Amino acid sequence: MLRGRVLDSSFFSALGQLALFSLGSALFSGLRGGIFMCTLARLNRRLKHLLFHTLLQQEVHFFEVNNSGSLSSRLHSDVDKMGRTVALNANAAVRSTVKTFLMLGVMLNLSWELTVLTCIEMPLLAVLQSKYITWSKELKDQMQECHAQNKDLASQTVGGIRTVRSFNAEKEEVRRYSEALDQMCAVKRRSGIYSAIFLLLRRLVSLGIKILMLVKARSLISVGQLSIGNLVSFFLYQKPMSNNLRELLYCYGETMSTVGVISKVFNYLDRTPECKTAGEFAPEKLEGKISFRNVTFTYPSAPQDKPALKSVSMEVQPGKMTALVGPSGGGKTSCVSLLKRLYEPQEGEILLDGQPLHQYSHKYLHQKLALVSQNPELFSGSLRYNIEYGLKDCSIERVKEAAKKTNADGFISQLENAYDTDIGERGGRLSDGQKQCIAIIRALVRDPQVIILDEATSKLDVQVQHTVLQEVLSCGRTVLVVAHQLKTVEKADHIIFIEKGAVVEEGTHQELMAKRGRYYRLKEELFS
Ligand SMILES: Nc1ncnc2c1ncn2[C@@H]1O[C@H](COP(=O)(O)OP(=O)(O)OP(=O)(O)O)[C@@H](O)[C@H]1O
Numbered sequence: 001m002l003r004g005r006v007l008d009s010s011f012f013s014a015l016g017q018l019a020l021f022s023l024g025s026a027l028f029s030g031l032r033g034g035i036f037m038c039t040l041a042r043l044n045r046r047l048k049h050l051l052f053h054t055l056l057q058q059e060v061h062f063f064e065v066n067n068s069g070s071l072s073s074r075l076h077s078d079v080d081k082m083g084r085t086v087a088l089n090a091n092a093a094v095r096s097t098v099k100t101f102l103m104l105g106v107m108l109n110l111s112w113e114l115t116v117l118t119c120i121e122m123p124l125l126a127v128l129q130s131k132y133i134t135w136s137k138e139l140k141d142q143m144q145e146c147h148a149q150n151k152d153l154a155s156q157t158v159g160g161i162r163t164v165r166s167f168n169a170e171k172e173e174v175r176r177y178s179e180a181l182d183q184m185c186a187v188k189r190r191s192g193i194y195s196a197i198f199l200l201l202r203r204l205v206s207l208g209i210k211i212l213m214l215v216k217a218r219s220l221i222s223v224g225q226l227s228i229g230n231l232v233s234f235f236l237y238q239k240p241m242s243n244n245l246r247e248l249l250y251c252y253g254e255t256m257s258t259v260g261v262i263s264k265v266f267n268y269l270d271r272t273p274e275c276k277t278a279g280e281f282a283p284e285k286l287e288g289k290i291s292f293r294n295v296t297f298t299y300p301s302a303p304q305d306k307p308a309l310k311s312v313s314m315e316v317q318p319g320k321m322t323a324l325v326g327p328s329g330g331g332k333t334s335c336v337s338l339l340k341r342l343y344e345p346q347e348g349e350i351l352l353d354g355q356p357l358h359q360y361s362h363k364y365l366h367q368k369l370a371l372v373s374q375n376p377e378l379f380s381g382s383l384r385y386n387i388e389y390g391l392k393d394c395s396i397e398r399v400k401e402a403a404k405k406t407n408a409d410g411f412i413s414q415l416e417n418a419y420d421t422d423i424g425e426r427g428g429r430l431s432d433g434q435k436q437c438i439a440i441i442r443a444l445v446r447d448p449q450v451i452i453l454d455e456a457t458s459k460l461d462v463q464v465q466h467t468v469l470q471e472v473l474s475c476g477r478t479v480l481v482v483a484h485q486l487k488t489v490e491k492a493d494h495i496i497f498i499e500k501g502a503v504v505e506e507g508t509h510q511e512l513m514a515k516r517g518r519y520y521r522l523k524e525e526l527f528s
Pocket residue numbers: 064299300301302308326327328329330331332333334335
């Protein structure tokens with residue numbers, strides 16, 4: 001047509017072909033887009049599920065070295081970015097490749113010389129692009145880190161707003177956040193400068209190629225190897241063809257620069273937790289006798305010559321109340337953490353009814369051995385949800401019964417929706433004492449044989465403390481109490497005094513008082 005030899009019949013046939021081609025292309029692109037979006041959604045869901053599952057299997061130390069902000073960033077932004085980049089780029093790459101080959105055929109037919117020149121642009125741009133990727137990859141990693149840090153800082157400050165307010169630290173927190181934002185801004189600025197330089201060079205290369213093509217076209221026309229019509233047709237194809245090539249390069253670049261993000265996500269997915277896998281042992285009857293045999297333990301993040309426990313040996317008798325006492329930093333909580341298998345000792349072993357702890361099934365162990373700590377971790381949701389947490393098929397009657405035993409049903413029934421009341425983020429709508437009550441009910445509802453109270457009743461009044469202790473001691477349970485308030489441990493059947501990671505002395509209250517050793521002196525210091 002552009003050559004001016006237009007016949008009505010060929011015009012309509014070309015129009016028909018064009019319409020068919022457009023219809024096919026629209027159908028193809030709709031289908032392709034739809035399929036890729038569905039695949040992307042599935043891929044995203046699967047990756048997040050896998051990553052969250054893998055994260056929850058990791059040992060406690062992993063969460064000490066990886067803060068929650070960066071983990072949540074990996075889980076959300078990184079997985080989203082990864083899925084989007086891979087799926088969308090694959091989509092764009094398929095589209096551009098198909099178009100490129102179709103156009104290449106037509107363009108070669110019009111002028112192979114000009115087509116070769118068009119294709120020269122591609123390797124030049126590829127060299128530029130790969131340089132740009134190397135520069136920008138590092139910046140993208142830095143941006144991810146800054147993003148995670150900012151998120152962590154904001155969520156930590158908002159989560160700890162009570163402390164921030166009471167220490168009048170709002171200005172300081174705003175300053176810290178603003179510093180973090182400045183850091184992010186500096187990285188983005190550098191990234192912007194690199195991008196501007198890259199775009200400029202890319203334009204210059206394209207322009208240079210275009211000038212070469214015009215010079216070549218002029219010489220081809222002058223020797224009669226190319227008509228003006230063919231040249232115009234060629235340029236009509238050349239622009240979208242260049243765009244396609246550029247899009248292919250862009251997809252490659254984007255995928256390459258996301259490699260850092262992808263490798264981080266896969267590093268987490270492939271990570272094997274550094275702790276012994278739990279066994280299958282789950283006896284029907286458990287007495288609850290605990291033995292520490294020459295247990296030496298150093299926290300993974302502490303220097304290896306600074307063990308928290310040094311060759312600790314002790315016995316917690318079944319059905320009795322044993323108290324762990326000692327000065328701050330002595331190693332009491334470390335004993336409890338080892339008992340709950342939050343960490344593994346480097347030397348020695350811990351036995352429950354004569355069996356090493358790791359041989360018990362994970363579910364069984366945590367059901368039979370319940371821990372209530374001083375600042376229990378509660379989750380947003382209803383009271384009932386928090387009490388039943390992790391239990392399947394727990395009836396409301398069981399929950400109510402456990403609440404009655406600790407005298408907590410009174411305050412619960414006065415709440416707006418009783419057991420269905422939402423307790424707010426981390427149980428923020430409850431008092432500290434009420435939180436401790438909920439944590440005790442949460443432990444009792446599991447009907448454990450061993451119950452560990454790590455300063456668990458410190459915020460309850462004396463009457464409730466007494467009721468709770470009576471309840472946990474009933475049914476022949478083994479009770480291990482960790483206490484600073486020596487008053488609460490006087491009733492214990494056995495007291496173990498731990499200092500600087502070692503058992504210093506043990507016996508009943510009367511025996512230790514008569515001995516006039518460390519226990520006696522600590523008591524004197526507290527009451528003098
Ligand atoms: N997560 C940790 N990483 C590294 N070191 C730790 C960690 N937790 C505790 N420690 C160190 O281990 C030692 C024993 O701490 P532990 O918490 O067991 O003492 P504690 O007797 O329970 O103290 P408190 O009575 O103050 O709670 C301390 O020196 C402490 O600094």
